[in-house]
Structures are given as structure tokens and as C-alpha cells.
Amino acid sequence: MLYCGESHTRYKEITMKIILAPDKFKGTLTAAQVTEIEEKAIRSVLPGAEVIRVPLADGGDGTVQALTTALCGMFQTCTVQDPLGRPVSAEFGMTPECAILEMATASGMVLLSAAERNPMKTSTFGTGELIRKALDSGVKEIVIGIGGSATVDGGTGMAEALGYEFFNVAGEKITGLCGGKLSDIARISSSNVHPALKNCKFRIASDVTNPLLGNNGSVAVFAPQKGATPEMMPLLEDGLANLREVLYRQNMITEDIPGDGAAGGLGLGLRAFCSAVPESGAKLAIALTRLEEKLNGADMVITGEGCSDDQTENGKLCSELAIFCNSRNVPCYLLSGKIIGDPGKLFAGYLATVPVEMPFEEIKPRSAELLYQATVKFAEKMFAK
Structure with missing residues (x-):
């Protein structure tokens, strides 16, 4: 045609x-x-x-490849944990302006077989490791695409990799954060977070506007394709609700916004743990590549x-x-x-x-x-x- x-x-x-x-x-x-x-x-x-x-991308798969190429950057790889804690090689981009990451390269469904998908067990820890690698290089800005996630952990796995510590009501430390442990969280400590985190600007490239909870929320809309069974659905919803309550109580968030439910609650987690700003993936790509000048x-x-x-x-x-x-x-x-x-x-x-x-x-x-x-x-x- x-x-x-x-x-x-x-x-x-x-x-x-x-x-x-x-x-x-x-x-x-x-x-x-x-x-x-x-x-x-x-x-x-x-x-x-x-x-x-x-070349452009809107925050989904191909974001690292497209934007790193468009910005004349260099590709780097590092070994991180996949959603189930196994080693996997993940690629990210380093440009003169920023680092460009895709959470799916570390925590995506593409890394799991259909039988392995279980959002009660999967974690964004590897995404946190990717961020650590970028922070270690001295970058002051990180753009992260969050499409294609295999997780519903609210970004707690990522936060754990960045040094945040989570405790239950008995004061015991929780490790191995994943969807199934969200309801155990009673307190979060930032005492040992990566020192470069507070001086880095985070921009979320995503056009997902789903809220965290409810009929149009992260669990109801996206969890089934990530392997959630009907029995898992209320547990995951309650877990995200508990995480949200703790974040509010500790003043780590002050409002709910569209997009908090993106990537199994990673939209919320990036805001709370990295002070990230959500942006339209398409508009962000247009701005980053300085298309107006071109x-x-x-x-x-x-x-x-x-x-x-x-x-x-x-x-x-x-x-x-x-x-x-x-x-x-x-x-x-x-x-x-x-x-x-x-x-x-x-x-x-x-x-x-x-x-x-x-x-x-x-x-x-x-x-x-x-x-x-x-x-x-x-x-x-x-x-x-």
C-alpha cells in the first residue's frame, strides 16, 4: 500500500x-x-x-540500542542477577549526557520460560545492580526504560541492590525482596544506600499510566501475563498496598501518580527510592536526541x-x-x-x-x-x- x-x-x-x-x-x-x-x-x-x-525508542525493548546509537554513546555489559537470581549478561549505554538502561535486560520476561514466570518469586534486584554499575561510573543522569518486566515487587529488589534495608515488625532484616515478601515490610532504612544515588537524576521512560492498585492497577492488568495465578493475585495486591503504606508513613512518597503501577510497581519504586521523574518515553526520546535542533x-x-x-x-x-x-x-x-x-x-x-x-x-x-x-x-x- x-x-x-x-x-x-x-x-x-x-x-x-x-x-x-x-x-x-x-x-x-x-x-x-x-x-x-x-x-x-x-x-x-x-x-x-x-x-x-x-533511531528512537519509547522506553520498551530496544531503548538502549536506539538511544545509545542516536547519542553516539558506547555499549557496556555487566553480569547481574536475572529475575530468579541467576547470572545474566545485561547491556546498557553510556553517552556523554547520561546512562541508558532497560530493566528488561536484567528483570524482564524475556529472560524466563513460561514455566518459570512467578511474580511471587521474581525480583528487580538485577535492575538495581545495573543502576549500581552506572552510578559507579560517575554518571549524573540515568534514563531507564521499564517495559517488559517479569516482576511485581514494587522495585524493592532494585532498592535492596542499591543498599536500602527492609525490616519486618519484629525488627528482623528481610533479604531477597520479591513479590511474595512485600507484605512483611514494616520499615525501610536508607542508611547504607549507594553514596552516588542522591546526586543522580533519574528519568523513567514509560508511557504506561496505570495506578499501583485497583481494577486498573499493576496486579489486575499485568500480573497474569507474568505468571500470577488467581490465588497469587490478592497476595500481590495486598503486598503492593502494604509497601505503599510504609512509603507514605516514612514520607518517601507524598502522593499517588499515574504510572506508579508500571513494571509491577517499579514506577512507584523508582520514585520512592531514586527520586525518579516519570516522563513520556516518546517525548523523552525526542528531547534526548535533540531532534528540534536537527x-x-x-x-x-x-x-x-x-x-x-x-x-x-x-x-x-x-x-x-x-x-x-x-x-x-x-x-x-x-x-x-x-x-x-x-x-x-x-x-x-x-x-x-x-x-x-x-x-x-x-x-x-x-x-x-x-x-x-x-x-x-x-x-x-x-x-x-
Whole structure:
């Protein structure tokens, strides 16, 4: 499907400034790979074009890869605990501005088999170890994406790794924090936290707005996919409620906000234990990559994702980018793997790189080829004299 709106005469010029700012094509190509392929395709039609690659992510999987690449950072790996306490190698990004982390690389469902998922036992301890590693390097700002979690521990495992201590009503120290131990917490001590924690700014990249508790809360909405049985659900809900009560009592939080329920309550935990600020993942990516500066003199922006549909307008990265571009009078085009229905009027035009009916098994090995061919087709439609 090809729809490119009206051809604009200024796009016929040989010298153009084109910004490539896609999300990942889930399951096939990273955002950085998408920009590489699209640049080659565009240059085959417009060899003199100025092409700027800005891979993006909204806090979900691919955030480290995309933003570290866009910010010309370096990738580092360290060994941390997975959600069940086993060693796993986790990657994070170090840029001149900040460290970029994904909790899913340490505490994500991707690290567990279906049979291993049990939010009563899983922990964010490994995420805390990732943060420690970044703090040890001297960073003053940490951006953390919190999508894809396997946990419902309210961030207590993370806090334990950072030096927070938890005690029960008898004054006994609780270790190995996880979803099943939240109801035991009566007091929290910050006496031995990592010394660099208080001087580091934390920014949560997430577009999840669920509250901590209730019918739309962390447990009710997300715990079943993390392996929670019907018997576990009230125990996890009560545990998070107890943690929240303790945090209020010790003035570690003063209000409930949307997003506290993200990542099994890690949204709340990052606020309470790291003074983190939750931000829209899409808007944060746009700000971090200094896209506004890059738009100066730009003729167009090309974005995209694995599959776009009539929900693409509702706050997803591509739509947020289009809104941003439109407010600055720069047309934004959508090149996505599949396009189902109408992605909306935010985009100056759109193109699907594969037919809707093509099965994923056929798409995956040909994803780079199909994207290249579609981008050439788009470029010839828009730019060729």
C-alpha cells in the first residue's frame, strides 16, 4: 500500500535534508538497522541528500540500542542477577549526557520460560545492580526504560541492590525482596544506600499510566501475563498496598501518580527510592536526541514501526513524533512494516513495506530487503525528477 499525499515540488530538489527517526520493527530490525537500510535506499535515488539518522525508542525493548546509537554513546555489559537470581549478561549505554538502561535486560520476561514466570518469586534486584554499575561510573543522569518486566515487587529488589534495608515488625532484616515478601515490610532504612544515588537524576521512560492498585492497577492488568495465578493475585495486591503504606508513613512518597503501577510497581519504586521523574518515553526520546535542533532546515522526517494501525495516533512514538514535526512545519512520513487501516491524518503520507497478508515467517528473513525496496519506491515517488 502506497499513499504519499501530494508530491511537493521542493522535494524534487537534488539537495535535501532528510531525517530518519523510526522505532524498531519488532521482531525483525532494530531502529538503528532501519535507519541504515533507509539511508542506503534514499541515497540510491538522491545521492546528494543530507541524511541524518536518529533511531528512537519509547522506553520498551530496544531503548538502549536506539538511544545509545542516536547519542553516539558506547555499549557496556555487566553480569547481574536475572529475575530468579541467576547470572545474566545485561547491556546498557553510556553517552556523554547520561546512562541508558532497560530493566528488561536484567528483570524482564524475556529472560524466563513460561514455566518459570512467578511474580511471587521474581525480583528487580538485577535492575538495581545495573543502576549500581552506572552510578559507579560517575554518571549524573540515568534514563531507564521499564517495559517488559517479569516482576511485581514494587522495585524493592532494585532498592535492596542499591543498599536500602527492609525490616519486618519484629525488627528482623528481610533479604531477597520479591513479590511474595512485600507484605512483611514494616520499615525501610536508607542508611547504607549507594553514596552516588542522591546526586543522580533519574528519568523513567514509560508511557504506561496505570495506578499501583485497583481494577486498573499493576496486579489486575499485568500480573497474569507474568505468571500470577488467581490465588497469587490478592497476595500481590495486598503486598503492593502494604509497601505503599510504609512509603507514605516514612514520607518517601507524598502522593499517588499515574504510572506508579508500571513494571509491577517499579514506577512507584523508582520514585520512592531514586527520586525518579516519570516522563513520556516518546517525548523523552525526542528531547534526548535533540531532534528540534536537527529539524532546522529539514525537508522531511521519515518514521515507522513494525506494524501501524488506527491506534498509531493514540500516543505511540510515531504519532508523538508526527505531532512534534507538524508543530514545526516539517512533514512527517510513515514507513512501517505493515499498515492496517488508516494510521491517521498526522502523517503527510505512509507506505507499508510488506503486504498485510504476508506471514511473519516469510517477512523475517527478508525484512531488510523488503524495507530497502519499499524505501526506494517511496524515494522515487517523492524525489525523482
